[in-house]
Amino acid sequence: MTSETVLFALNNLWILIASALVFVMHLGFACIESGLTRAKNTVNILAKNVAIVAIGMLTYAIIGFGLMYPGVAEGAWLPFEGLGGIFSLFGVAPPEGGMTAEYADYTYWSDFVFQAMFAATAATIVSGAVAERIRIGPFLVFSTFYVAIIYPLVGFWKWGGGSLEAAGFYDFAGSTIVHSVGGWGALAGAIILGPRIGKYMRTREGELQIRPIMGHSMPLATIGMFLLWFGWFGFNGGSVLSASPTGGEGLADYGFGGVSLVFMTTMLGAAAGIAGATLASWVIQGKPDLSMMLNGALAGLVSITAGADVFSAFDAVAIGLVGGLLVVASVILLDRAHLDDPVGAVSVHLLCGIWGTLAVAFFSDAATLGAQFKGVIATAVLCFPAALVGLWALRATVGLRVSKEEELLGLDIGEHGMEAYSGFQFFTTQ
Amino acid sequence: MTSETVLFALNNLWILIASALVFVMHLGFACIESGLTRAKNTVNILAKNVAIVAIGMLTYAIIGFGLMYPGVAEGAWLPFEGLGGIFSLFGVAPPEGGMTAEYADYTYWSDFVFQAMFAATAATIVSGAVAERIRIGPFLVFSTFYVAIIYPLVGFWKWGGGSLEAAGFYDFAGSTIVHSVGGWGALAGAIILGPRIGKYMRTREGELQIRPIMGHSMPLATIGMFLLWFGWFGFNGGSVLSASPTGGEGLADYGFGGVSLVFMTTMLGAAAGIAGATLASWVIQGKPDLSMMLNGALAGLVSITAGADVFSAFDAVAIGLVGGLLVVASVILLDRAHLDDPVGAVSVHLLCGIWGTLAVAFFSDAATLGAQFKGVIATAVLCFPAALVGLWALRATVGLRVSKEEELLGLDIGEHGMEAYSGFQFFTTQ
């Protein structure tokens, strides 16, 4: 037995363990989204998140994996050449040449497992912005479309060796490729659906007033944040694509940093995000708002993700801190703009996704600035219209929003015929 | 230092990390079981699950480990020869020859830790079926008996080199050896105890009507499902008993597949289980029922467990999908048969355990069909009567069920003198 064989087994195991950590993020999303919304819609939110995980994994096996890694010539915008092989996962055998033919550090199956865990994330992000008013059926149809087609296309551009990779765009673990993709869908969803009933009320003088709609369980939301952070160690750490402790030589040659550095930047980015959001919230709102603190942690994590392998400890703190400040400002401003995003998904995933992507140029390699903008814009140009059109088409045909009566009574009864907290007394009138 | 030494350290570490993941399953069981039952019995359910974990680990150290792996001649039904050594764990020193004497890939302690994590599972499964009406003391006595004697005996038959191993029975990670063992105990418990008060009510015309008793916290149940799935990556992945990425040559020679394949089948089996249960529930009940979706994920996981190392991606989806359909049908039919199983433990663990065990023959190696039936039947013949007699004896002597008054008021006050949600207003009359 050679050392290379053992190293292969080690790298492969890390990709699988990292996959299990990324899996926990889906529970994290389910918890924070249901915690920050009302008790009467909790079953609906949980059901959406459970279904999306299944849809994400199954469609990725059927079509997404082949679409994202088609093996076509470098630099393309569309993976057409590879379409013949997209159903390969469902063949009995691994790819020609064996399990490890194209992989230096892990097997074909491990690659699929890790990538499939990522795939469902994009659709989950959308879920938060459309919560408490979207019908379950059309939402699942949209999610299937978004996770099976749109996410793998953007993924192909960068990680599949397509156009953005050729353009020198840098996105280590997906500030743009995963989080902004979800964030654009979230923005489209919030626009197409409009605000929840009672969120913006007109006074007798005709002025629109903002009414806060509080989440029903801050412990649930806090559990969600911690589990997302925990899973993010796999999301970023696994994106090293090996267990290499020290990695390559930095951004100059687009080599990957090692897992040690990535764990440190991920840890400090999130901590600084909490610090930034806590300070901003304390100053602006007069008291530290827990939901802002939780979103601050996620803001720091999204911000650090694009360059977690190339930032220094100081960079990580600075980038996370700015992310935490940004998310508080953004949540307040979007609310004033009457965009109703119940969990702050647009602020966390879209805005901080863009910030983190540009931070690679600001903090690590200024020469990438143009390529970073290109990546941000290309993602916007595909995802935002695609989500708008997809949701608009569903609204125009089968209908997208629950009835006014159902929204007031809660989607749990309307969509699922059950309550989340049977036996408890709570108000649905909020 | 040789490569073999490093590989040993790697394999050993994976068994320990997998053990920690399996440990999380106990929290998952505690969450899903308490979430799917009523608020007034929550402390009791949590206390049972905490106690079972301790009982499982301690009895496995005292007697279970020695009983399950006695080192007797192959093919036996009773591990009598090994009984002299069953207390060996409590000796100061590891077995003669050192920590690694009998193990190619991990140490004696790691073997014990991984196996002990499995042991408590069987008793935990029973807990769900007898919830909301069993007295805490007798339940713990029964659990001690079941986890200390019955589970290790069945485990010995297969994994300890006993009769079922000699017969060619295949059960990779325990669809039968763990889940059906628990499932038979669950069935016995539901029969011996009878239904909860108010579950089946007689109308004036004398007809028995089924009344749904809703769980009190769907977020808790959802957390439980996700944590069980997370832990299952260790349950199945660790059952490879090494970190080998690609494993052996398939079922033909009963070689073990690698961790990469096992992660993939585990992931897809659960996802397909969700899909199957969601569809079935939507069609039959008119709306997607979240508790069915959660049980669908577990059904997929139990179904895939017997052959997670030999199924293809397509197999995994097919087997999980059928598991998800089965569990919905079974929950509805058992309810019509007036078998009151509050969390669906019999449907998930017994029925899908049998299905997954037979699926090895259907999907991977038809020649094993006879051996698979033999394993299913042998387990039934030991476990079901043992559980029936054990529970019957407790009922006949110390009594098994709480008083009618205590059941109506809740076991939390009756058995533990405390409430789960102090300060909250909720109805106990449901």
Next chain:
Amino acid sequence: MTSETVLFALNNLWILIASALVFVMHLGFACIESGLTRAKNTVNILAKNVAIVAIGMLTYAIIGFGLMYPGVAEGAWLPFEGLGGIFSLFGVAPPEGGMTAEYADYTYWSDFVFQAMFAATAATIVSGAVAERIRIGPFLVFSTFYVAIIYPLVGFWKWGGGSLEAAGFYDFAGSTIVHSVGGWGALAGAIILGPRIGKYMRTREGELQIRPIMGHSMPLATIGMFLLWFGWFGFNGGSVLSASPTGGEGLADYGFGGVSLVFMTTMLGAAAGIAGATLASWVIQGKPDLSMMLNGALAGLVSITAGADVFSAFDAVAIGLVGGLLVVASVILLDRAHLDDPVGAVSVHLLCGIWGTLAVAFFSDAATLGAQFKGVIATAVLCFPAALVGLWALRATVGLRVSKEEELLGLDIGEHGMEAYSGFQFFTTQ
């Protein structure tokens, strides 16, 4: 490539995975502390725990890491020589000589990540004892002081090569260095703040009566316990500082045991702690009290931590069992002494921390008894006065305790302007 290179990558990866597990402990603390207190103070407790994690990580990067590992001559009480380098983490480059210069088994970054995860724990422990009555601002100021200065100083004495290391003091993973440090702060906090309103009521005859104040969510508390236990496998397992399966030769030469043994003792210590606390509670209180069972598990874990690498299976069970008995007795006696510690932090972390530290001498190497006492006393002499003076100074200047009105209404509204369970009906008058 050599075997040594692969082993380095394996050891390094384990330190990082263990760090992620230790990270989960912070969620565990947040859950058990909020679960065991009242619903009206839940946001405050969660916010404290979120903030402490960020403060712990950031101050450890800025000053703690340099203070704890200054590289001064062995045996010192103060790390003055090293103060010049304490800000080194924020330099762009790793230490002179590269990422791995001073480390045989992992990188500089991995060392920082693992140690930073530990750092926040000490302040988190204090949080439990001062819950439901301390102002958020002064608490965070105290936590910053305690985690940035006091914890690294004690850490330096032992793990940084200072005075206690030279004295032969043995504390594998921190029964004293982490848990007692937190426990002394908890004791000081409970004394300085005094009991919660209504905890000890005077009857008409002038007698002080103890009134139990029940926690508001036992599921949350149970989730917390299980997550702490899960994380403890990283806390103790990672303290091996490598993935060595079998480790050294025992306590005689203070070599480290391997991860296999540490997982086993950690598992059995906690299980025995549950057993001890369940039995004690059942006998003393007449019924098994779930909060005692949960604290029993933590008591077992704290007790086993000082010598998890040198105890046998039998030792682990005995030490955990005693820990479980101790914690029940201590919680009851401290309550009778009118020391109001809402979650039992002093009993779990301080008392069992001392017990576990002394157990190293009782069970493993009697010759260390003097050194163990020395470590316990040195920690007390620094931490308890420092915490008393720090909290007293805050009380005398900015004020430490919320107003009577705020305490009765709940700190969630007073400190954060929000509720934890918006829409639910519950009593705040308890």
